[in-house]
Amino acid sequence: MYSFKNDYSEGAHPRILNALIESNLVQEDGYGEDQFSQKAVELLKERMGRTDVDIHLLSGGTQTNLIAISAFLRPHEAAMAASTGHILGHETGAIEATGHKVLSIETVNGKLTPSDVQAVLDGHPDEHMVKPKLVYISNSTEIGSIYNQSELVQLSEFCKKNHLILYMDGARLGSALCSTENDLQLSDLPTLVDAFYIGGTKNGALIGEALVICKDSLKEDFRYHMKQKGALLAKGRLLGTQFLELFRDNLFFDLAAHANKMATILRDEISKANIPFLTHSPTNQIFPILPNALITELEKHYAFHFWEKVDTDHSAIRLVTSWATKEEEVTAFLENLKKLM
Amino acid sequence: MYSFKNDYSEGAHPRILNALIESNLVQEDGYGEDQFSQKAVELLKERMGRTDVDIHLLSGGTQTNLIAISAFLRPHEAAMAASTGHILGHETGAIEATGHKVLSIETVNGKLTPSDVQAVLDGHPDEHMVKPKLVYISNSTEIGSIYNQSELVQLSEFCKKNHLILYMDGARLGSALCSTENDLQLSDLPTLVDAFYIGGTKNGALIGEALVICKDSLKEDFRYHMKQKGALLAKGRLLGTQFLELFRDNLFFDLAAHANKMATILRDEISKANIPFLTHSPTNQIFPILPNALITELEKHYAFHFWEKVDTDHSAIRLVTSWATKEEEVTAFLENLKKLM
């Protein structure tokens, strides 16, 4: 049964495995002090045209979010996130477990605006409530949408003005930056956000996220936080080698572009069949709304996530494509879908 | 410069990389629900002759320790450890960061005895102090010693009688179990300790520790704790595939035996040269005491850890061997050492 369940169903892109094999017997220091990690960090800085950022390699998204946010905030400060935000509903209270409340904001498209955040600030005037301090956004969002440059600039300016930390979860940043609707570049981000991460796990790596800390005051002692939360890998080279391979040339972007292309084929054909979508998603996750009976049939042949009920007879499902999605499987899926309609 | 700095200087044993390559494009569910992880867990249960334990695969030692200990203890309860214990001095307060004090116990050889623990219990009679609840031991210890069966049985019985949780850090369990002085078997552990982990990272894996929870009351909801602390990998298959390969046959033990053999050659030859050792270590870490001038010379040719000053003119260094240590490098080191003496 072919799976459109997520973008981490397979292992790693073959070039990444090759890189691990080739470097395997070189002796290196541990905990990210190996040459591969250090070169990867330098390469990433180069790719974003900024030598003044700090970059740390971590294992996964929840780990990165919880370490970054708990390192950045003082005990009484809170994060804010769209109600669809990953830290709110899919990380088992990881942020709260470090002592910080996450304030939920209802949105229509998974994206936060200055007025959304202003409303939270207005509702938290004094010490009887937490102090809202960090704005958590995802790009692409958990429902597939992306921030365009103008939106991100506005949010960034608002945060700077209000002394808020702007943090971007980039678990699917590759897909966002390679979307046909995107007008942001990797090199724009250090200017616009205070910290963000470049997701490797969902874009061809075995594991690995590269956290970029842009704001100076957030940089100090970050490796202490990583160690304390169990994120400094003895064989940190595992992370370094992968990011080195992903960014040595255009591999990272090529993989994301492939995932997007596969999603686009799905989206276009499904649209042509007059099937509506739950959200506007120009990235590698799409959310078609199908009759329940059709979903039941599809589940016999394909793995995917049931997303939510829409009305009595219809529900949205989530289809995710990745660097590993085969075009012939996409075509076969569409044919199957048409047959079932 | 050849390194005896640690047992994680290289990548993974080639068979492990092969296993990753062969399984790479199979689609699997995430977060440890893939077939490789599930088979690895079954295999491990088989190897220890116990189907009633729970086994979870995690990324590293600090992560495993902090998740296990914080999941096992209530907020007012404390861990106890030898002052040399890894959780005390080398994990950046990871246990305290989850809210729990770690009580330090001075020992001569890195090992805890019932009377050591009894003394802590005696010193903590009421609610004005933490409640000592979990006994943390390492096998092999951080200074290379191991628990024999009789010692572990005594400690185990003491803990059961006093309603204490006995937890074994097995970062180097392979080396302990393969020591020529060892009389414990993997299958003894579920009976003797309440939880322990089998270290993969320091015995040939890229990353990976297998936590075995033996006591029923500690099992419930453990995956919630893993997720909350950022330890559920999206591609959990990375851990499963490795443990499957390590325990498919005798690989895990063969690798540890090789590391021990290399350490034995070093130890025997260094002893013959009338060089004393800081500790009695029958495992893959040894601590010869050398003249400071000699150490300075050695450092020009080899990488290793300076351990501690012994007297004005002598210091102990740490030499660590691994599955990847080459016998010719051991021989060369010994020759160099003799030349320098």
Next chain:
Amino acid sequence: MYSFKNDYSEGAHPRILNALIESNLVQEDGYGEDQFSQKAVELLKERMGRTDVDIHLLSGGTQTNLIAISAFLRPHEAAMAASTGHILGHETGAIEATGHKVLSIETVNGKLTPSDVQAVLDGHPDEHMVKPKLVYISNSTEIGSIYNQSELVQLSEFCKKNHLILYMDGARLGSALCSTENDLQLSDLPTLVDAFYIGGTKNGALIGEALVICKDSLKEDFRYHMKQKGALLAKGRLLGTQFLELFRDNLFFDLAAHANKMATILRDEISKANIPFLTHSPTNQIFPILPNALITELEKHYAFHFWEKVDTDHSAIRLVTSWATKEEEVTAFLENLKKLM
């Protein structure tokens, strides 16, 4: 300027101060082991007809909530509360600071029903989300409403069936139990909830809340949690003496009844003037909806809380009465109000 801002504007009822004076020079043990605290605990058990509950005296509501909830929950478990719940919006993330998420539930009247809680359970099926475990309710609620017996019985049965902990914040329990609409008795509570507290601070004491733990599994080692969070007062007698006086006869209930009576006069007269209320509140907090201009005038003569905007021209204010509210001041307020209308 007379204040209807809250029920803790004055010090303590004179009988309480007298009790402190009379017992002042008796030497006693510290930390709640004095005779006054112990007698108070026995007396409270007698008043609720249950000798099998555990009772602890603490300083304030936030302190009691955070210690109880963090002692009762394991790290991955969450509390649930009405969105108006005190722990959600007015305790500066105190619960999250102990590591636990608080899930917010929208309600119409500040009260939770089984179906409210069921919906949260349905939305939290697995380890990628927190495990909802504790139902936090307030009686009276933060908006003045109360649970009747039937509502509480239903919620209690639901919680028992679903292995949930039911915890009642009783900061204003006196006012709730003395409401003319109430059909619950203090002695009903140990059967219906797993833990609750009897608020002293807002009912005539200087400080003090009596936490009653009814469920056996929640009792163990509770004093450790109190000490760890800074709640074991060296002069615990300060709390014991006050509760002894409050419950020696009917003082606690007399004081609450007076507060309610004063609120009733306000409510009845304001109603007669055809002024609507934001919520149905039969207790000592009422929320009349007044024209904004009128509120501005009233603020020149009285202190009270602005509660929330209702429409362009109207807003709700909060008027709180207490054991210390003077009837002549209530009368004067009503006269003033009428003049300003």
Next chain:
Amino acid sequence: MYSFKNDYSEGAHPRILNALIESNLVQEDGYGEDQFSQKAVELLKERMGRTDVDIHLLSGGTQTNLIAISAFLRPHEAAMAASTGHILGHETGAIEATGHKVLSIETVNGKLTPSDVQAVLDGHPDEHMVKPKLVYISNSTEIGSIYNQSELVQLSEFCKKNHLILYMDGARLGSALCSTENDLQLSDLPTLVDAFYIGGTKNGALIGEALVICKDSLKEDFRYHMKQKGALLAKGRLLGTQFLELFRDNLFFDLAAHANKMATILRDEISKANIPFLTHSPTNQIFPILPNALITELEKHYAFHFWEKVDTDHSAIRLVTSWATKEEEVTAFLENLKKLM
């Protein structure tokens, strides 16, 4: 049975109770925003000749320590304390419960020196260990000794040079400052330490400690931390009224001087009987070493703390005097002691 167990066996000094009575029915705002608290804060600033410090009133020592230390430190930073320090052994892991390790330092007299702290810094060079950041000292110490000016100046300079926070637990600051051996003044402290508290509970108040934050960077948002940890009392006036009375004239110092005087009588007479002491203590706690049989006899007539075994036949006990200790009881005790010898 007369008690020398501690300095909080009685209630409050009568003048304090009077102050509570006199102010009782004045309506005031809550949470420390009442006029009494605000005047107390102003008065305290005046008494130490510094208007630029921030002062907050809290309920007890453990509460003050845990809130201050957790507010001052970032998650990876640790406190250092003498092994006799209250936060190490008598606060049930309160500091660790906020996530911070407390590093223990062995001392002879309960006091820390620059070289003690330097040794800890030397042992914590990198991110694999916590970062030692806050030096916790007590004055008087838990074993009755005091810092003289020269010692405190040296420690202060060392901390400034090493970017360490110097925090003084002043649970018994009154007794320290009124010791005949003391050469420090209250007004010296804001220059020498970054924060300290003036203990009220053990010097005549019902409850109450006044935390003085001297270093600017530690001041921001402190009330948030107080609220989050349950320390903002609804009737904050309870604290304000007491400190106002204690510092309105010389009451605070008079009470401490009386306690010291009573201790001095005990110390002098016990010394004359050739009974040795465990520590040099010029304050209100003394630790005579007595034959075990004599202690058993004394326990029939007096309440006091057994402190520790000294040799097979002798042990140290702790005798504590307070503002409430009666000279005739001191005399009677000494007579009894002599009879029993």
